[in-house]
Every structure is written in C-alpha cells, then in structure tokens.
Amino acid sequence: MGLFDALDTSGSALSAERVRMDVTAENLANAQSTRTANGQGPYRRKEVVLQEAGAGVGASFADSLRVARGVKVAGIVQDPSPSRRVYDPGHPDADAKGYVSMPNVNTVTEMTDLIGASRAYEANVTAMQTTKAMFARTLDILK
C-alpha cells in the first residue's frame, strides 16, 4: 500500500547500487590479474546492467507501477574492449614476443563508477528517509 511501496522502491535501488559497488570493487581488485578463475586469459572488466522493474510489456503503465517497482539488476556483463598489452618478457604469462595481456580495467573509470554508485546510494537513502518522515506524520493523526 502507498508509502510502503515507496520504501520497497528505494530498497531495490539500494541493493542495485550495492551490486554496482561490489562489481567495481572486484574490477579494482583484479586490475592486475592475468588469469581468470578457470585459468584462461586475463581478467575482463565486468559491468552491471540496470533495468527499470515493472510488470513488463503489455501491462498498462499504471499496473507496472503497482505490481513491481523500482530497479533491478538485469545482468552482469563483460566489457568486450581489448586487453592492455604490456611488454614484460619475464612474466610467466608473456607470449612469444614478450608481451603480457593485462585486464582491460581502467582505475580512473572504476573510481568514477564508484563515486557515481555511492552518490546514487545516498540519494536513495534520502528518499527513504523522506518517505519514513511522511509516514510518521500520518501516524501523528492518531495521537
């Protein structure tokens, strides 16, 4: 009902932004990993795809807002951009010419993403607080 839905909406955004922060942290942690968990190639940067949550195509817009609300993580995809090539003949993963394929992680991009996710998280916490304050006001009528 009403304002409770607004709380759920903000909650869905909080968890989506948390996923973004988790993935960014993973990218930064693996910025130098030349092997993935299954031992193939360098680590590839991951990115979160966000999608508006709703009842889907066909449902009326008002229904889509009533049924499922907020935002959801549609998936975590790999960044297809090419990996960095670094000349390091002593590295165990260097190829015949002495080049090592490093992850396509750019620290600046990750830091920017992190700040963006953190700000969006804060905005949604504020939204949640406003909703809570409004709800508390309504309860005052009963006093």
Next chain:
Amino acid sequence: MEAARPLDPSRPVEIYDTTQSALEKAILGASARQQAITQNLANVDTPGYQRVDVDFHKTLRDAMASGAGLQSATFSPRRDASAQVRPDGSTVDADVEASAQARNGLEYETLVQVSKARIDIIEAAMGR
C-alpha cells in the same frame, strides 16, 4: 467549488465536509507523487529510463471544477516527456528529483497538519 451553504437547522451537520475530504484526497495525491519520485530516484542510473510524475494538483483542480465530486479523482503516474534528456537517454536529474521530493514532503506534512487541526476541532466540540 460549491458555494458555502447557510446553516440550516433541518439539515444534519456534516462532520466530514468538502474541505476535509479534499484534504484527504490531496494527502493521497502527495503520497502517489512520493512513489513516483522514489521510482525516478531508484532508476537514476538506468539508461533510457523516462521519469514519471503525478500531477495531483491538476487532478484535484479538474475534479472540483467539473463538479463530479472528489470521489472520482484518481491519481495515476504519467511519463514526463518534457524533461531534459541525458546523453544515455534517461530523463532523471537527481537534483530535480531531490528538490521535488523535499517540496512534496513539506506539502504532505502541511496537509496532514491541517487535517489533524480540523479533526482536533471536532474532537474539542465532542468534549474530548
């Protein structure tokens, strides 16, 4: 708006008058708007998302002007096509949403306070 009626002793006293039900409808409207703004803020990072809004002032104004009564007024969210489009196709501006939310929250609080003050008057008349 219907004109104020002179007091008629043969009519029953309306405890819940037009103003009170208008206040209640406005509270419902502000709550619907809060939901729309929350939805926009939740999708602040969703590319291509189009912001939604509830213009409950207009809905109430129209319902009062048409004379059909406030009961018929329903608040439905609408896509806002007039908003500035970001490079990623989204029309959400976090600052716009935050100020709209602050404004709507204050308006809600005002409506609830006035509503409560009117209820308190009735209670005082009942000797509570």
